[in-house]
Amino acid sequence: MHTSPDLLALLALGEDVADDEDLVHVAGCPDCRAELAAFTAAAGSARRAGEATLVAPRPEVWQQISRELHLHEAVAASGPTAPPADPPGPAAQPGDDRPAERRRVRVAAFVLAAALALAVGVGLGTNLDRVGPGATREVATVSLNALPGWPGSSGQAVVEEDRDGNRTLVVTVTSPEPASGPREVWMSTPTAEPMIAMGYLQDGRGRFPIAPSVDLQQFRLVDVSQEPAGDQDFRHSGDSMVRGKLPV
Structure with missing residues (x-):
């Protein structure tokens, strides 16, 4: 008998609710592993669908972008009135003071919504926001x-808009390097401060709703990072795979 979907949903939230027998079954059952992966993807995508989660970047993210845009040279040329080489303090620190319990409650609500969507045939994960x-x-x-x-990695980012003005970021990425953990999509300003966590790729693809409050004139950079396995840090890992600037 397969593991209960309710139990798989709780496991996707990181809850320690399974006994050894369930864990052994999930580890050896392709169907249950696939369902657990779908719940995990749904939690990650849906958690970000309702609002833009602003995240303070790690210093190495700013350093990479600064090198790409030659911002250090611009600072040296313009003198003391130029912006500092290091980013200012973050506008929001989602991971600093937010209790773990509140995070679990929010994600649990979204996982339940995803399960209901599956029941009526809408689908899970990246299919939640698919349009005709x-x-x-x-x-x-x-x-x-x-x-x-x-080297050898590449991708594409597309912003789509439906007839009601709802926007979706569609990202595809390929890489010769196997994934060592989840690969996360971000939108950011040219200074990488702040960043918006959009969600995780599944098999190199993902569709992510863009909150109405996000100004694409400011958040023009699309970045895909390799996050560590079992990542519990809401911040960017600092290991960017691919990046591009939207022409808006």
Whole structure:
């Protein structure tokens, strides 16, 4: 008998609710592993669907972007009135003071919503926000170029808009390097401060709703990071795979 979907949903939230027998079964059952992965993806995507989660970047993210945009040279040329080389303090620190319990409650609500969507045939994960063919227009598209350490990697980011003005970020990424953990999609300003965590790729693809409050004139950079296995840190790992700037 397969593991209960309710139990798999709780496992996707990181809850320690399974006994040894259930864990052994999930580890050896392809069907249950796939269902657990779908619940995990749904939790990650849906948690971000209702609002833009602003995240303070790690210093190395700013350093990478600064090198790409030659911002250090601009600082030296413009003198003391230029912006500092290091980013200012973050506008929000989601991981600093937020209790773990509140995070679990929010994600649990979204996982339950995803389960209901599955029951009526809408689907889980990246299919939650899929729109019908011909119902969207392309607002912007950009190629995602490999960062140092990720030769041969590439991708594309497209912003779609439906007839009601709802926007979706569609990202595809390929890499010769196997994934060592989840690969996360981010939107950020040119200074990488703050960043918006959009969600995780599944098999190199993902569709992520863009909150109405997000100004694409400011959050033009699309970045895909390799996050560590079992990552519990809401911040960018500092290991960017590919990046590009939306032409908006």
